[in-house]
Amino acid sequence: MIYLDNSATTKTDADVVKVMADVMTNVYGNPSSLHGLGVKAERLIEQARKIMAQELGVSPQEIIFTSGGTEANNMAIKGVADAYQQRGMHIITTEIEHPSVYDVYKQLEQRGWRVTILPVDHVGRVRPEMVEQALTEETVLVSIMHVNNEIGTVQPIAEIGRRLKNYPKVLFHVDAVQSFAKYPIQPEQWGIDLLSVSGHKFHGPKGIGCLYMRRNLMLTPLLAGGGQEQGLRSGTQNVPGIVGLAKATVLAGKQREAFLDRCQAWKEWLIERITTEIGEVRVNGDVTRDGGAPYILSFSFPGLKAEVIVHALEQEQVVVSSKSACSSKKELPSRVLKAIGLGDEAAIGSIRISMGFMTTEEEVRRSADALLKVIPSLQQVIKVRKR
Ligand SMILES: Cc1ncc(COP(=O)(O)O)c(C=O)c1O
Helix, strand or coil, X not given: CEECECCCCCCCCHHHHHHHHHHHHHCCCCCCCCCHHHHHHXXXXXXXXXXXXHHHCCCHHHEEEECCHHHHXXXXXXXXXXXXXXXXXXEEEECCCXXXXXXXXXXXXXXXXXXXXXXXXXXXXXXXXXXXXXCCCCEEEEECCCECCCCCEXXXXXXXXXXXXXXCXXXXXXXXXXXXXXECCCHHHHCCCEEEEEHXXXXXXXXXXXXXXXXCXXXXXXXXXXXXXXXXXXCCCCHHHHHHHHHHHHHHHHHHHHHHHHHHHHHHHXXXXXXXXXXXXXXXXXXXXXXXXXXXXXXXXXXXXXXXXXXXXXXXXXXXXXXXXXXXXXXXXXXXXXXXXXXXXXXXXXXXXXXXXXXXXXXXXXXXXXXXXXXXXXXXXXXXXXC
């Protein structure tokens, strides 16, 4: 099987599994316990915290472990909104955020917050000057993702952060779930106050992630309880998950440059091959090296249904996705694809191909062959039906 759904999740690296199994077997103490096994577990957490902090160039106290990206996003947005509501009740985001940001904004809107949802251009990029223009005296938070999970567009985060530095009362949250470990990220230099990370997008375990939160910020915790993670995230820590997250981060750091280079070459080759050999196709997102993550490709085949393409490709042993995994079971056309101007027909016929550290050239070539077999024959069926 050729697995090209790495933006939904990745296969856990064997070395990550190994360290996690070791922790589960040997260091099963509760990190809050005072005895030796507890202390050992706590040490492992602190080592992992250092690794996560180092990756971001921040201090370990600024890392809070969570159950993943969804929790980190909820925690950042709801936590900041609650803690800073005296300053004002206006928050800003974009049309192409993951539901764990977008739907949180919608929830807050129902609770009386004024919400600005910024549009994006035809490749899915938000204009930094529009972010600045949307600020009011009441604005407390701007949340913008780094790499989009459906089309791979890279947002100008450093440029937005640079502008927001002129408004010290406005906090800047970045959902970096699809970019962390694949791109070097520098929250301090980029003017980021809060940043979400998830382990399972880069060959780490599922159910673990972290939130970077700049020191001296206020945040109302989502969970009340034992006061772990500096009182910001109660609940016994997922020690094997945390150790696995740190291991995956270290492994990613060693290979990301080569990974980005080879994905870029494969992306260009795939686009060239598919667009020259299939007439009715649209490539979504930004295909330039700096503007689009090379590991995410989105194609639209108007007239076809993404589910049908996904199942036909699976028959050829190639696994891809219709939209993002989180919304692919819903019938509605993707909000993200509609935001970049696709009509219903093109949006419904869109698939995502996403590569991971384990993807090989041979797999990319075979997946192109499978697409070139499956798509024209499905298009032929539609043409015959229409006659
Ligand atoms: C951009 C983005 N943010 C957040 C999430 C949620 O992360 P998790 O699955 O760790 O909750 C995802 C997962 O699909 C994502 O792609």
